[in-house]
Amino acid sequence: MSTSLLLQYVVIALAVLASVWIVLRKLARKTTNRWLAAASIHFNQPGRGALARAFGRRLQPIEATGDCSDGCSTCGACGPKPPAAARSGEPMPLEFRPRR
Incomplete structure (x- = not known):
């Protein structure tokens, strides 16, 4: 196996791993x-x-910080946000659904 073919396989493997990570x-x-x-x-x-501690802080996901301003909604304390129409004071339209 030549060096260029090995390099090509490494680049393709890195692209596939990055794609899998993004999908996950x-x-x-x-x-x-x-x-x-x-x-x-x-x-x-x-x-x-x-360096290891800085890498560990960099890896920490945003949702794991426990800060109420990040909007993770893992604890349920923030509650659902009302629709934009309700926040602006405009009347919300009625929605009629047929009976089952």
Whole structure:
């Protein structure tokens, strides 16, 4: 196997892995957030080097911060947001549904 063919396989493998990661982040958000949180805890332990701790903080998902301003809605404390028409004071249109 030549070096250029090996390099081509490595580039294709990296592209496939990036595509799989993007699809997982879009379709299985809670699972990937759990993976990222576990990796973040592993790297961000006391006694680790500064570079490992910085990498662990970088891996931490936004939803794992526990800040009420990030809108993660994992704890349910924020509640659902009302529709834009209700917030602006405009009357909301009625919606009629047929009986089943």
